[in-house]
Amino acid sequence: MKVSSPPSNMDLEGSVFRLSPAANRFTVLGCKTLAYIGDADDDASYTAVCGATCKGGDPSLLTNGSCEGMGCCRTAIPKGLENYRVWFDRNFSAPTPAAGCSYAALVEESNFTFSSTYLSSSAFVDAYGGQAPLVLDWAIGTLAGETCESAGAKPESYACVNDHSVCVDSPIGRGYICKCNKGYQGNAYLRDGCKDVDECLDPQYCEGTCHNIIGGFICCPQKTKYDPQKMQCTPIKKNSLLTGTHLFSYSMLYKNNENLNG
Known part of the structure; x- marks a missing residue:
């Protein structure tokens, strides 16, 4: 059987x-398949390999959902990767009618679940319309090689304009991204984009009495109460009935003595 392959570069x-690098995995499918992924410009700068095999060469013995080398293999890619190409080791990969189909592609990990039918039909290609899903990262100032420090020195073009946002150097190598501070959510690239999160709406944050504050929350345990002036939990004071009784008894005794003396 011959089917169209997903893009190989x-x-x-x-x-x-x-x-x-966080969302994608180089994924290889097959019963006797060895494939490589490398830099499209110079395969010596980056190359990774992944191999898949089957017990007895029989795809019917594979476990659906598993991708640990039996019928399916996947491996991570480095950060900052701008291009890639995929190729098979023809000396190792020898497709046979019994072994079924072989595939190699860069795939979004969370959007892929292995099925043994991928090796005996065109189901893998059909499932994604011939184009396996993958994720692209982006950052501001990537081409200029900006960092948070260099971008912050240019207020006229600095993208983190929200008062409740923070600049983070890009995890993909160059550029920077803006994120809302802890306790806020929304679009950090808009002046009013970061909004306060009411953590008290989610019971997992607090097992006591929850009080939302701007940018956070205060959780008061039992036998405490929230003091809005001090913005903290304070112990609940108990009224002493015993003290009140002593005062009452003393007052009555004082008045009785007055009567006797009078």
Whole structure:
């Protein structure tokens, strides 16, 4: 059986996008398949390999959902990858009618679940319309090699304009991104984009009495109460009935003595 393959290469050089190392995995499918992924410009700068095999060469013995080498293999890619190409080791990979189909592609990990039918039909290609899903990361100032420090020195173009946002150097290598501070959520690239999160709406944050404050929350345990002036939990004071009784008894005794003396 012959089917169309997913794209075997991609070149993002000169753009603000990079292949996400956190979301994507180089994935190889087959019963006797060894494949490589490498830099499209120079395969000596980055190369990774992944191999998949089957017990007895029989795809029917594979476990659906598992991708640990039996019928399916996956491995991570480095950060900052701008391009890639994929190729098979023809000396190792020898497709046979019994072994079924072989595939190699960069795939979004969370959007892929292995199925043994991928090796005996065109189901893998059909499932994604011939284009396996993957994730691209992006950052501001990627092409200029900006960092938070260099970008912050240019207020006219600095993107983190929200008062409740923070600048983070890009995890993909170059550029920076803006995030809302802890306790806020929304769009950090808009002046009013970061909004306070009411943590008290989610019971997992507090097992006592929850009080939302701007940018956070205060959880008061039992036998305490929230003091809005001090913005902290304070012990609940108990009224002493015993003290009140002593005062009452003393007052009555004093008045009785007055009567006797009078």
